[in-house]
Amino acid sequence: MSINIEKLRQEFPILQQVVNNRPLVYLDNAATTQKPKVVMERLLRYYETENSNIHRGAHFLSSQATEAYEQARKTIQRFINARHHYEVIFTRGTTEAINLVASSFCKKFIKQGDEILISAMEHHANIVPWQMACEDYGAVLKVIPMNEAGELDMNAFQQLLGKKTRLVAVTHISNALGTINPVKEIIDIAHARDIPVLVDGAQATPHMAIDVQAMDCDFYCFSGHKMYGPMGVGVLYGKEKWLNEMPPYQGGGEMISEVRFDKTTYNELPFKFEAGTPNVADVLGMEAAMNFISSLGHEAIAIHENSLLQYATDRLQELEKIRFVGTAKQKTGVLSFLFTDIHPYDTGTILDKLGIAVRTGHHCAQPVMDFFDIPGTVRASLALYNTREEIDILMAGLQKVREMLA
């Protein structure tokens, strides 16, 4: 089934907007995606008819909201094909999910001199929490290098895995480069040495079907807002055996079994990791976003986005002095580039004036920019509602940039 883009765009009211007197061309989807009406309607319906605190009150509304919330957990379980619904932990987003593991896993399993392995293309969210944990426990952070195309060096990866490696944390898809990493291969290699693997899936869930059992990752983290859902909500998937062994992350209501002043016992999964009143409305919104994606089908989305990426890459290549950053063989719809004679910030400023939303800068991946020895890039990132006409507008905008600044 192919997607009728024009019809689909009607589902995203914000896309009809005019900015700087021009129709908005939104190409900053790796930062956050726009939300379809079904997601917003779900939020509204929750607050209009279901709002109440969950797992607590014995009254009608509370049990209805609790039911909806736990149903959403099951939808998400199916969406990523987790074995158990209680392996789905709700968080504020990818960042919090990674911090949870960095805090709880490391507390239990990391000792002085141990090593944690990340990669050269990580988002700051998958660097800094590990640095903090390493500092706390006297562990060492090691980095898998990449090549000029922005692909991980798998030989170096094997060499870096050692007796002291306790965890590998890599991104599924790089937000700065678009590279799709061979996570299955990484996991198989690490597992052969009994080393668990955390995958940062923030950029993957909007673009491809995720099957955590087939992938066999130990942890998988993602954010609702990057997959057409609301901001401020996300998921940590963790294998039951790890989640059971890890101590709680935060203390508070909901995560306890019994509280006495001399001793508190903790609740079972998933509640052990969900202290306090959760973000119920946004969890339901995220569920609606997943249903929206499923109704279109991952395959249809990928076909559209890949053909758009191919078209955009071909078109942009016509431009003089353009340098693409991130030319991996396996990549998603991220076009990271700069003109060798124009600062990316200047390029972004002019594009903005033309109603084109791209991101410029280091994209929360400063080490990536240092590796390529550039101040930053212009990043156009695609979503399922983008069109060839929008790529043409981007292309014309970039020609205008060259006219003005080259």
Place this chain on the structure above:
Amino acid sequence: MTGIDAKAQEVIEEFELFDDWMDKYNHLIELGKSLPEISDSDKEDKYLVKGCQARVWLLAGLENGKVVFTADSDALITKGIVALLIRVLSDQPPGDIVDADLSFIDKIGLKEHLSQTRSNGLLNMIKQMKLYALAYQRSGQA
């Protein structure tokens, strides 16, 4: 009316001539290109203004009781904005710079460059210029 106010007024009138954003930005780019070069040896990290997406080097000196600024940036539009700031604030008494009202940036339609995401840069640039002036004012050299 201080010398700074007069210069700011001049800039406002100059920008009123442009009714198209593109002309305005072309003008900014030209201003950037015409900003006197600073020597490469002055492009030291200690002169970098923090928080800009582009690198901006800003230097100050005191001549005849007035603060003289020189600057450079690796982005042209940023450099144009720096050039505007220098035109308005450079070669003025430290006290006037410290107290300067810089609403002209808003009035010529470059307000977005004052926004948090765009460039804390421009705000930091202004802050840095005022700090230089304040230091000269305090040291009583002026």
